[in-house]
Amino acid sequence: MSHQPFESWLFEEQALEESEGEALRQHLFECEACRSLSEAWDDLGGLLRASGLAAPTVGFSGRWRARLAQDRERRRRRQAWWVLGLTAGSGLAASLALALQTAALLRSPALLAVRFVEGVSAFAADVFLLREAIASVAESLPSFLTSSWPLVSLGVLVLLGGVWAFSIYRYAFQGVRR
Amino acid sequence: MLVEAYQIPVFNLCLRMLGEPGEAEDAAQESFLRAYRGLARYDSERPFGTWLLSIASHYCIDQLRKRRLQFISVEEEMPAQMAADTHPGPEEALSLAQREEALSHLLAALAPQDRAAIVLRYWYDLSYAEIAAALSLSVPAAKSRLHRARRLLAERWGERQGGRTMMWRPTNEPSTI
Numbered sequence: 001m002s003h004q005p006f007e008s009w010l011f012e013e014q015a016l017e018e019s020e021g022e023a024l025r026q027h028l029f030e031c032e033a034c035r036s037l038s039e040a041w042d043d044l045g046g047l048l049r050a051s052g053l054a055a056p057t058v059g060f061s062g063r064w065r066a067r068l069a070q071d072r073e074r075r076r077r078r079q080a081w082w083v084l085g086l087t088a089g090s091g092l093a094a095s096l097a098l099a100l101q102t103a104a105l106l107r108s109p110a111l112l113a114v115r116f117v118e119g120v121s122a123f124a125a126d127v128f129l130l131r132e133a134i135a136s137v138a139e140s141l142p143s144f145l146t147s148s149w150p151l152v153s154l155g156v157l158v159l160l161g162g163v164w165a166f167s168i169y170r171y172a173f174q175g176v177r178r
Numbered sequence: 179m180l181v182e183a184y185q186i187p188v189f190n191l192c193l194r195m196l197g198e199p200g201e202a203e204d205a206a207q208e209s210f211l212r213a214y215r216g217l218a219r220y221d222s223e224r225p226f227g228t229w230l231l232s233i234a235s236h237y238c239i240d241q242l243r244k245r246r247l248q249f250i251s252v253e254e255e256m257p258a259q260m261a262a263d264t265h266p267g268p269e270e271a272l273s274l275a276q277r278e279e280a281l282s283h284l285l286a287a288l289a290p291q292d293r294a295a296i297v298l299r300y301w302y303d304l305s306y307a308e309i310a311a312a313l314s315l316s317v318p319a320a321k322s323r324l325h326r327a328r329r330l331l332a333e334r335w336g337e338r339q340g341g342r343t344m345m346w347r348p349t350n351e352p353s354t355i
Contacts, residue, residue, distance in 0.1 A: 007329070008325070010332075011324075011325045011328040011329050011332070012321075012325060036336050037329070037332045037333065037336065038332075039336070040332040040333070040335040040336035040339065041328060041331075041332035041335075043335065043339075044284070044331055044332060044335040047277060047280070047281065048281070048296070048300040048301075049300060051277065051278070051281060051300070051301065053186050053187060053190040053301065054186075054189065054190045054193045054194075054202075054278075055185075055186045055189065055190070056185055056186070056189040056199075056202075056203055056206065057199075057203070060181070060185045060189065060203070060206070060207075061179060061181040061182050061185060063203075063207065064181050064185075064207050064210055064211075065181075067207050067211065068211065068214065071211055
């Protein structure tokens with residue numbers, strides 16, 4: 001005996017046409033398997049719909065707040081380790097590269113001397129170019145600014161250093177909000 | 179506070195999914211944490227409760243998949259505190275405990291996503307579209323899962339009753355089709 005579409009109708013929770021309802025009743029009268037399923041589902045459906053919502057034990061939200069605090073602390077620590085690790089790793093890599101380069105130069109003192117002179121010359125040329133560029137900018141500025149140029153430069157350097165230090169601190173220790 | 183407002187629905191979902199109050203509490207707490215972290219991603223056009231239930235469902239499904247190969251005993255489970263029945267009498271409490279135990283056994287027989295679909299349908303009265311959205315399924319897939327789950331539940335319930343007169347019936351009306 002075919003149980004379709006009757007079995008589908010039993011579990012679809014859709015309103016049936018009158019003819020479909022009649023056909024289903026006839027099938028259930030004849031088919032014991034479908035009748036058992038129908039009775040079981042009627043019974044269980046009622047049980048499901050009548051079942052209430054289970055509540056957690058008292059103090060759930062307090063425990064959640066504590067867990068949130070723990071989670072924040074754990075994430076803050078992990079972020080701090082990441083930032084500090086990244087900074088230390090970058091520093092180590094740069095030191096290693098410098099050490100390798102220095103070691104190569106130390107094997108040949110003549111080459112070291114040549115590289116030193118080249119480096120000093122390049123640095124002096126860069127400083128000269130920078131000075132020229134600054135001077136050309138300074139000419140276009142009011143006189144009160146040019147007279148205090150060293151102080152302004154120092155202030156900018158201190159400001160940049162402060163921003164850098166604050167950024168490291170912020171990302172390492174205060175970055176976690178949620 | 180949102181946790182106060184939604185603790186019962188979220189805990190209930192986790193309990194129906196996982197079957198054990200301790201695990202359900204842990205899952206509910208984790209669901210709230212995930213929701214808190216993901217608040218920026220919340221689409222305000224969607225009901226907040228459904229979004230929260232979706233997070234809890236996905237978390238519970240993941241937990242069930244993780245423990246799929248483990249033996250799960252539901253014999254020692256205690257029925258959780260019922261929000262609706264605060265002071266049941268002894269007989270009522272016993273009946274309640276039996277019903278809860280029976281439901282817990284039945285739900286444990288379902289696959290994780292089928293179980294979630296049944297819980298969302300019968301405890302939260304979500305529509306097929308809402309269930310599909312909550313479980314990241316298409317609507318036909320959600321319907322199919324519900325159909326399969328209902329059939330399996332009916333089979334198990336019938337076997338459990340073993341042809342005896344049904345132990346519990348919510349009304350005295352005959353079965354309606």
